[in-house]
Amino acid sequence: MxxxxxxxxxxxxxxxxxxxxxxxxxxxxxxxxxxxGWDVTAIDFASPAIILSRKVVGCVTHGHVMVADARYxxxxxxxxxxxxxxxxxxxMHKEDRERTISTLPHVLKPGGSLFFxxxxxxxxxxxxxxxxxxxxxxxxxxxxxxYFTHEEVIALFSKFTPLSISLHxxxxxxxxxxxxxxxxxAIFTRKG
Numbered sequence: 001m002x003x004x005x006x007x008x009x010x011x012x013x014x015x016x017x018x019x020x021x022x023x024x025x026x027x028x029x030x031x032x033x034x035x036x037g038w039d040v041t042a043i044d045f046a047s048p049a050i051i052l053s054r055k056v057v058g059c060v061t062h063g064h065v066m067v068a069d070a071r072y073x074x075x076x077x078x079x080x081x082x083x084x085x086x087x088x089x090x091x092m093h094k095e096d097r098e099r100t101i102s103t104l105p106h107v108l109k110p111g112g113s114l115f116f117x118x119x120x121x122x123x124x125x126x127x128x129x130x131x132x133x134x135x136x137x138x139x140x141x142x143x144x145x146x147y148f149t150h151e152e153v154i155a156l157f158s159k160f161t162p163l164s165i166s167l168h169x170x171x172x173x174x175x176x177x178x179x180x181x182x183x184x185x186a187i188f189t190r191k192g
Contacts, residue, residue, distance in 0.1 A: 010029075010032060010033065010036060011082075011113070011115065011187070013036065013038060013081065013082055013113075014081070015036075015037040015038075016037060016038065016039055017038045017039065017081040017082055018038075018039050018041075018079065018080045018081050018082075019033055019038045019039065019040045019041070019080060019081065019082045019083070019084065020040075020041050020042075020043070020073075020075070020079070020080045020082070020083045020084070020107060021033065021040060021041070021042040021043070021083075021084045021086075022043060022070045022083065022084065022085045022086075022088045022089075022100070023043070023044055023049075023070065023085070023086070023087070023088030023091075024042035024043060024044045024049060024050075024053045024065065025044060025049050025052070025053070026049060026052040026053065026056070027042070027052055027053035027054075027055070027056030027057065027065070028056075029084070029086060030042045030053055030056060030057065030063060030065070031056045031057070031063075033063075033084075034057065034063045038082075040063050040064065041064045041065075041066070041075075041080070042057075042063065042064070042065045042066075043065075043066055043067070043068035043069075043070065043073075044067065044068075045067065045068070045069050045070070046067075047067055050065055050066065050067050053065045070085075070088065070089075070100045070103070071092075071096055071099040071100050071103065072103070073103045073104075073106070073107050075107045076107075077106050077107065078107070078108070078109045078110070079107045079108075079109075080107055080108055080109065080112060081108075081109055081112050081113070082108075082112055082113045082114070082115065083104055083107065083108055083112070083113075083114045083115070084115045085100075085104075085114065085115065085116045085117075085118075086115070086116075086117045086118075087117060087118055087119075088118075089101070089116070089118055089146075090118035090119055090145055090146045090147070090148065091143065091144060091145060091146075092144075092146070093132075093133060093136070093144070094133050094136070094146075097146065097156065098156070101156055101157060101159075102159075104159075104160075105159050105160070105190055105191075108190045109190065110190055110191075110192055111189060111190060112189065112190050113163075113187060113188070113189055114157070114160055114187070114188040114189070114190070115185075115186075115187055116153065116157070116184075116185070116186040116187075116188070117183055117184070117185045117186075118146070118148055118183065118184060119145060119146075119147050119148065119181075119182065119183055119184075120147060120148055120149070120150075120167060120182040120183060120184045121135060121147045121148065121149055121182075122167065122169065122180065122182035123147055123180070123181055123182040123183070124172070124174075124179035124180050124181065124182075125137075125139075125145070125147075126147045129145075132144060133146070135147045135148070135149075148184050149184075150165060150167070150184065153165060153184055153186050157186070157188050159191065160188035160189060160190060160191060161188060161189045161190075161191050162186065162187075162188055163187040163188060163189055164185075164186065164187045165184065165185070165186040165187075166184070166185050166186075167182060167183070167184060167185075168182070168183045168184075168185055169181065169182045169183075
């Protein structure tokens with residue numbers, strides 16, 4: 001799935017921070033990260049997404065794009081100052097979410113930051129489609145979306161220290177109706 005949303009607000013990180021973006025999609029967030037002066041490695045398991053992201057990066061020297069699976073990260077321990085997981089973990093089955101999150105403490109430097117964002121159970125699309133796991137729904141064209149609770153996010157990232165967890169909601173007009181989009185944003189740091 002190629003993500004069509006807008007770029008999230010990005011945090012202030014030091015120039016040349018080594019950053020990993022999980023699920024880079026079409027490269028929209030990737031280019032914003034590179035423009036901050038970070039040394040970004042972006043991965044996606046979908047080859048078409050990587051092709052799009054490579055076009056965005058072009059010949060920029062501080063952007064690396066590769067096909068890789070977030071569940072099995074091919075990086076050395078302590079490789080990154082920050083990891084971004086924006087609307088990627090919610091498109092996985094429970095077992096895959098847990099596997100992905102279990103790999104993150106290894107690639108993140110001690111004291112490094114993990115930035116997470118995904119839809120909450122308050123989102124207007126929660127409950128739409130076929131429920132294939134608790135709070136996980138398959139909608140056409142076969143895309144799965146898991147909707148998170150605050151408590152679930154804390155439990156899922158229990159190997160990290162939470163710095164902030166917040167609910168972001170905004171109205172959205174769809175076919176003449178006002179509906180609520182709802183995301184959980186969280187920042188964690190690696191323990192030890």
